[in-house]
Amino acid sequence: MNEQYGALAQLYDDLMYDAPYEDWSQYIIAQLCASGVEPGADLLEYACGTGNVTLPLAKAGYHVTAVDASEEMLFCAQEKTRKNALRVNYVCEDMCRFRLNRPACAAVCACDGVNYLLTDAELRRFFEQTYANLQEDGIFLFDISSAYKLENILGNEFYYDDGEDKTYFWQNRFDSERKTVTMELTFFTRQDGDIYERRDEIHVQRAWKSAEIEAMLCDTGFANIKVHGFLTGDEPCAQEERIQFQAVKKGKNNE
The missing domain is CATH 2.20.25.110 (S-adenosyl-L-methionine-dependent methyltransferases)
Structure with a gap:
């Protein structure tokens, strides 16, 4: 569906050889568990790419539905999943339009998926769809490459x-x-x-500013918004290269 990653899919893992995927995925799992989303829960992953975060989530025991707009990237992810004898539900779809049949306990979007949303309207549409795809009190974890x-x-x-x-x-x-x-x-x-x-x-x-992201999360109904530096619990510094966000779908425990 998305031609952007037609050529890049086969080279993506070579280009990203130094990305700290193990630490990245373990950080996500730790944040999910700290929020009460334990292995065995239904998890939605956006912009899953070649599955470098997807597979550790599945290995940890989460029931993952992984969405990406590139058939070529999904093919690479499926091959890795098959070789590791794991089960993941892969879907080729625009993450701004994808809707689950049953809301998930948490949603994850790692490694620049949000940076590919170029307008306020696209960002709003994505957050609205994510809100609809989450259960009440569901957790939304994502990161962006910083404007810096x-x-x-x-x-x-x-x-x-x-x-x-x-x-x-x-x-x-x-x-x-x-x-x-x-x-x-x-x-x-x-x-x-x-x-x-x-x-x-x-x-x-x-190049989204943190304040723009936070404001849109609030506008679309999310609460308890937290912003951290990459793989830390610290406030992002001025020269932070990657910024982590966490938000919660409003429910009976956080109205």
Whole structure:
């Protein structure tokens, strides 16, 4: 459904080799358990990608429904799930439109899924759908790449990696008026002998401020909003690169 990750899906794990997925997933599990969402509960994961957070959640015993808009990314996640003899319900759908048949105990969105929402209307629609997909007192955990990171670290930078079988070029442009970073990626992958296939993708992410996220969460009905630095319980610093959010769907215990 989503062509953005058609080429990137096969290279995604190579590009993200240094991401701390084990610590990331254990942090999420700890936050869920601290909020009373124990293994065995129904869990909704948005923008699951190739399943690097999905699999640890399933291994921990959660009943995971994992949503992503890219068929190619989901194919990679399904292969990992099969090889690990796990069970996950994968769905190819826009996370702003997906609706569960039965509300979940918690929802998770890790690694920039929210950054791909470029307008206030898209952010509101996603939060409204998440609210509808949660039980009363359900927990919503997600993170974003910070505005600082997109503007000062990724923005207007060029990256490349020249491997034996795979080569990529990655050019970024930050638009201060639109608060977006446009990422132009070109991949060359060896096919047969000295023949390489070229594929190009363009990704755009929004530099959301924490205050904007918090205000939209409140507007869509969430309560008990907490904001932390990445994998910590501390208040985010000015140069925080990734920011964690936690919110609760209003119910009988938090009206």
